[in-house]
Amino acid sequence: MKINFPLVVKTLTGFIREETGKAGFDRAIIGLSGGLDSTVCAYLAVKALGPKRVLALIMPYRNLDKEGVAHARLVAGLLKVRSREIDISPQIDAYFSAFPTDNQVLKGNKMARERMSILYDFSAREKALILGTSNKTELLIGYGTIHGDMACGINPMGDLYKTQVRELGRYLKIPEEILTKKPTAGLWPGQTDEEEIGLPYEELDRILYLLVDRRQKPDEVVKAGFESKKVRRIVEMIKKSEFKRRMPPIAKISSRTVGHDFLYPYDWDK
């Protein structure tokens, strides 16, 4: 699972640069949470486009993740990118006062979609392409909000596992405190990804790598030394989240149908 850093950086910065241009934009916009993924993505974006062509939005909800906000400010400052802080508390509170709930996941999803909505608004205002920060681990197990943090113009990070993103972060010399802190989706105070998913990223990524990259069957992964219960749980998570990785199915009733047999490239004429 060890990666060739110079090759990965060259490939991903080229991807950001070329796709931003093809989309008709000259800059990129990124939602900066102060976590590992958005930090690494911001470093790649600055390498690709230069600091003047990267806009970072920091979008806190009350004091839910104070440390994250501090780290996001630190990153924006270190990279010398333009950044804006937009407090999403008023609109989130207004919604949940009309439709109250104690369910933290519902609240987290709503916040993720609010941030998405702001990113798309600023994308249009600033003519900047939204860089997605979902990594391969999250995409595979569906640990993200559909139409929330998973929404973007392009995703440079989606083929790197979380542990590979961390190694890449180390290679890019991102701040040590961001490298070493426990990853969190910021759903509630003190929440960590690994507690919620139920196993550490190191183990999760190794299992995913065998299942996906090495095309091993679950039984083979168990034989390779992983706990059967964990392997089955991961397979279930992959299965249940396919809807997050695809456009919704269209009922095909005509002779030519979008998504079925009306098939054109994304980068058409670019």
Next chain:
Amino acid sequence: MLLIIYTIGADFSTPGCSREWTEYPDLCYFQFMKIALAQISPVLGNPERNLKIHLDCVRKAVSKKASLIVFPELSLTGYTLKDLAAEIALNPGKSPVFKKLLEASRAIDLVVGFVEEAADDPGLVYNAAAYLSRGRILHVHRKVFLPTSGMFEEGRFFAAGRQFRPFDTGRVRTGLLICRDFLHYGSSYCHFAGGAGLIITISAAPGRGIDESRGQGFETSHMWELMGESVSFFSSAVMVYCNRVGYEDGAVFAGGSFIYSPFGKLITRLPYLEEDFAVIGVDLSEIARARQSWPFRRDDRPEVIWQSLEKIIRENI
């Protein structure tokens, strides 16, 4: 921009041989060929804009006195065409784009990639390569092996070609291959058996595999180089591989175009992932020397291979 003049082997570094070059300039010119590699990033689905890129490269190649310029697979159209393939397919005999390229071919031979609309079989479109020379189309190769698995879906949109046929360019017998064709080693064997001294593969190969143990490039780049080295050596032929760069729908075209000598020595490799243009000098007299050193060609028995294959095919059916 890169200009490399390379003479293969030790022969030309000796003073005796340098004299030979000046004493017999015509012979030397005939044997010494400058090949331009255009490692470009075509615009997806826009042959007119790609024509301009081609003609710019042709001008550069002509100014550096190259006699052949090689472009990547589907260089006139881009790769990830899907339904566009049928819409922008062209008949090289009638196409205005080809008219311009044929005019250019009066100054330099060209190998270009395009989508061919079959004039002889309406409705079929091919992933094709054309060799243009002196205002004429010398040869069109239709890709035989269409990758249709994993990230590839060529079999959905293209018809498959049905033959490998080397042809004479007036300089050297040449065989054309397109991308995956080259990874099926029977394809190169057909050109070898047909006497090709120059095998040209045009490619739109995405880079895959970022394992650090593979060194500089993608794991798949290593795969192409492995085949390039093997085919050039065991065919005693010059092996030219032109791959594209750029990104389409998330696919990363790896570049890394190369030329191997008939002795299996790497003459040049262009950078991975970057657009580039290079003019490389190749000594065609090395083909004969390689075939004298290692008589694979003299000792080849295509009739035995053919009879064996026929039996295998018959028995398997």
